[in-house]
Structure formats: C-alpha cells, structure tokens
Amino acid sequence: MKVQIVKDILSANEQIALENRRLFDGKGIFVLNVMAAPGAGKTSLIERTIGLLRARFRIGVIDGDLASTIDADRIARLGIPAVQINTGGACHLDANMIRSALPKLPPDEIDLLFIENVGNLICPTGFALGEHLKVMISSTPEGDDKPYKYPGMFSAVDVLLLNKVDLLPLLEFDVAYFRRGVEALNPDVAFFPVSCKTGEGVDEWVEWLVAARSKLWPSS
Amino acid sequence: MTSAPCRFSTPARFSAVLIDSAGRIATMHELAVTQSMLNLALEHAERAGAQRITHINLVVGEIASIVDDSVQFYFDFISKDTLAEGAQLSFKRLPARFRCSACGQEFPLRDGNWICPACQRLGGEVISGREFYMESIEVE
Numbered sequence: 001m002k003v004q005i006v007k008d009i010l011s012a013n014e015q016i017a018l019e020n021r022r023l024f025d026g027k028g029i030f031v032l033n034v035m036a037a038p039g040a041g042k043t044s045l046i047e048r049t050i051g052l053l054r055a056r057f058r059i060g061v062i063d064g065d066l067a068s069t070i071d072a073d074r075i076a077r078l079g080i081p082a083v084q085i086n087t088g089g090a091c092h093l094d095a096n097m098i099r100s101a102l103p104k105l106p107p108d109e110i111d112l113l114f115i116e117n118v119g120n121l122i123c124p125t126g127f128a129l130g131e132h133l134k135v136m137i138s139s140t141p142e143g144d145d146k147p148y149k150y151p152g153m154f155s156a157v158d159v160l161l162l163n164k165v166d167l168l169p170l171l172e173f174d175v176a177y178f179r180r181g182v183e184a185l186n187p188d189v190a191f192f193p194v195s196c197k198t199g200e201g202v203d204e205w206v207e208w209l210v211a212a213r214s215k216l217w218p219s220s
Numbered sequence: 221m222t223s224a225p226c227r228f229s230t231p232a233r234f235s236a237v238l239i240d241s242a243g244r245i246a247t248m249h250e251l252a253v254t255q256s257m258l259n260l261a262l263e264h265a266e267r268a269g270a271q272r273i274t275h276i277n278l279v280v281g282e283i284a285s286i287v288d289d290s291v292q293f294y295f296d297f298i299s300k301d302t303l304a305e306g307a308q309l310s311f312k313r314l315p316a317r318f319r320c321s322a323c324g325q326e327f328p329l330r331d332g333n334w335i336c337p338a339c340q341r342l343g344g345e346v347i348s349g350r351e352f353y354m355e356s357i358e359v360e
Contacts (some may be wrong), residue, residue, distance in 0.1 A: 001268070001271075001358065001359050001360070002356050002357075002358050002359075003264050003265070003268050003272070003356060003357050003358070004355075005260070005261075005264050005354045005355065005356055006353060006354070006355055006356075007260060007354055008351075008352065008353045009256050009257045009260060009278075009352050009353055009354055010253070010256065010352060011261065012256050012258070012260075037334065060256075085247070090249065090251070090252060091249045092249065094252060122285055123249045123285060126284075126285055126350075135319055147342075148342065151334045151343060152283065152285075155343060156348075172331060175350060180326055180342075181342055184321070184342040184343040185342060185343035186343070187321065187336075217235050
C-alpha cells in the first residue's frame with residue numbers, strides 16, 4: 001500500500017524555529033544568527049559588539065562548536081552569560097539545540113542574543129533557529145572569490161561583514177570583485193567592512209544593528 | 221564520506237555550561253536530517269496501521285546539501301528495530317533552476333555556477349533545487 005505524504009523533511013526544524021521566534025518576540029529578545037567559516041572572526045565580532053552595547057542592552061551568547069568551550073569561556077570572561085553547545089560532529093546548529101540551550105541562559109534577563117553558529121559556509125543556512133537576523137562574516141584572508149563559490153550563504157543573509165580589512169595591504173583581495181559577487185547574489189544585503197582587531201567599521205555595524213532592532217520594536 | 225558517531229569530551233578545567241543536542245548523539249549534517257526523515261515515515265506508517273515500511277520515496281533538490289549515500293548509511297543504522305528497518309530508500313533528484321535578477325531569464329546550474337547564460341550575471345532567485353521532502357512511503 002502506498003501512503004502519499006509530500007511533506008518537507010525539515011519541517012520539524014521549521015516548526016521549532018517558529019516556536020523559538022514566538023518565545024523571543026514574547027520576551028523581547030532580539031536574536032542574531034552569526035555564520036561564517038572557521039576563523040573568520042565570529043567570536044571577535046561578538047566581543048567587539050558587546051563592548052559597545054553592554055551599557056544599553058542585556059546581552060547573552062550561545063556558542064556552537066564541534067568541541068571545546070573556548071568560545072563560551074571567552075564570552076564568560078567578559079561577564080556575559082554564555083552557553084556552549086557542543087554538536088559532537090554536527091556541522092550546524094538546529095532549532096532544537098537552541099530551544100534546549102535557552103533555559104541555561106537567564107532568558108528573562110536578555111535583550112540581545114547572539115547565536116554563534118558552527119564555522120561552516122554551507123549547512124547553517126538550511127536550518128532556521130528562530131533568529132531575527134542572519135549575519136554573515138567573511139574575512140579577507142579567505143579570498144575575494146567566496147561569494148562565487150558559496151552563493152547559498154551569501155544570498156541568504158541580511159547583513160554581511162567583511163572582517164580583517166586591516167590586512168588588505170598584505171593581500172591580493174579585490175574588494176570590488178568581492179562586492180560585485182555579493183551584490184549580484186543579494187542586492188539588499190547590508191554590507192560593512194570591519195576590522196575586529198583595530199575596531200575600524202565596528203561603530204557603523206553597531207549603529208545599524210541598533211537601528212534594525214528599533215525598526216522591529218520601535219517602543220523599546 | 222561519513223565518520224563514525226563520536227562525542228568529544230571536555231577538559232574539566234573549562235567552566236562554561238555544556239549541553240548537547242537534546243541528549244541525542246548528533247554527528248554530521250545527514251544524521252539529524254535522516255532522523256527527521258525516519259520520524260516522519262514512522263508517524264505516517266503508524267497512522268496507516270502498517271506493520272512494515274518497504275519503501276521511502278524522497279525528493280532531493282540539486283542544491284539541497286543532502287548526500288544520498290550518507291543518508292542511506294545513517295538510515296540503515298538508526299532504523300534498526302523500527303517499522304522501517306530494511307526499507308528501500310529512493311532519491312528523486314530535482315534539478316536546480318534560477319531566475320536571473322537582471323534579465324529574468326530562467327536557467328539551470330551550469331558546471332556548478334549560478335550564472336545567467338543570457339547576460340552572464342551571477343546569482344538570481346532560486347526557483348527550485350533546495351527541496352528535500354518525502355513524497356510517499358510504501359507499507360505492508
């Protein structure tokens with residue numbers, strides 16, 4: 001006997017992501033899903049952003065990695081609540097992992113939540129977490145051809161930061177070629193060249209982030 | 221291709237809170253996906269009062285980041301002692317198609333590139349190719 005189903009296999013994840021989103025909206029937690037290749041500067045960007053926003057918002061961080069608590073320890077040293085998710089070998093976070101991690105933070109005492117996804121340019125885009133913004137970091141040592149090689153992620157994000165621009169004089173990185181690729185794939189994306197080392201460009205990113213939150217919740 | 225399931229231990233000197241993905245051993249992309257697929261098949265088989273699932277018919281888009289062999293590998297492992305043990309998986313591949321954001325031309329993936337053949341522009345709207353769904357199951 002044949003049973004017709006025609007159902008999206010990832011719909012279970014989508015459903016949990018929707019529930020996460022309702023919970024975030026109900027509690028007034030603005031959530032960013034930060035995605036990048038390993039070493040692009042996800043934790044560094046979060047640290048920089050915390051430095052500029054901790055006086056205005058109560059911040060929390062969920063860190064995803066295959067192993068270790070190195071990232072959550074870095075954040076915890078700043079006095080910011082951090083939860084480490086060790087995925088074992090999984091290449092992305094999913095909505096259920098976020099649902100499980102959330103009670104470990106004090107969710108009633110968070111206004112801004114960074115979810116640092118597993119370093120990977122492929123799989124994380126397929127798994128919604130319930131976030132308000134998808135943030136991507138690409139870094140100059142990775143090369144200017146990345147939009148052409150990983151179009152899926154570049155086309156799926158709301159904001160793109162090009163990190164490590166302080167290294168540009170040392171690299172053969174054609175910023176115009178990189179930006180042409182990005183703009184073709186994702187004409188509406190917000191774009192910020194930054195250096196988490198020198199702090200260049202970070203103010204502009206933070207200003208944009210605060211404005212994005214205000215646009216969603218004008219009164220808070 | 222695939223690695224054996226494993227979970228990393230954490231040195232005791234670390235202090236941050238550790239959790240895993242809801243107690244299951246999650247390894248690689250396809251294991252989580254295969255578990256969702258198995259759950260869906262079992263749910264429908266039970267609803268139909270079936271004794272056994274013989275076939276699971278899946279549709280996978282060309283750019284859905286799903287590796288057939290890897291799904292089969294995990295499926296054989298996690299379906300043991302369920303109604304789906306021994307079921308045949310079949311994968312129907314759907315080609316990726318794009319619509320150029322500059323000239324509106326529809327085009328397929330060419331040599332792995334998302335480039336419009338009419339105007340050479342990169343990118344465009346994905347019309348199909350990201351699907352991953354269960355079309356049907358066959359049960360006894």
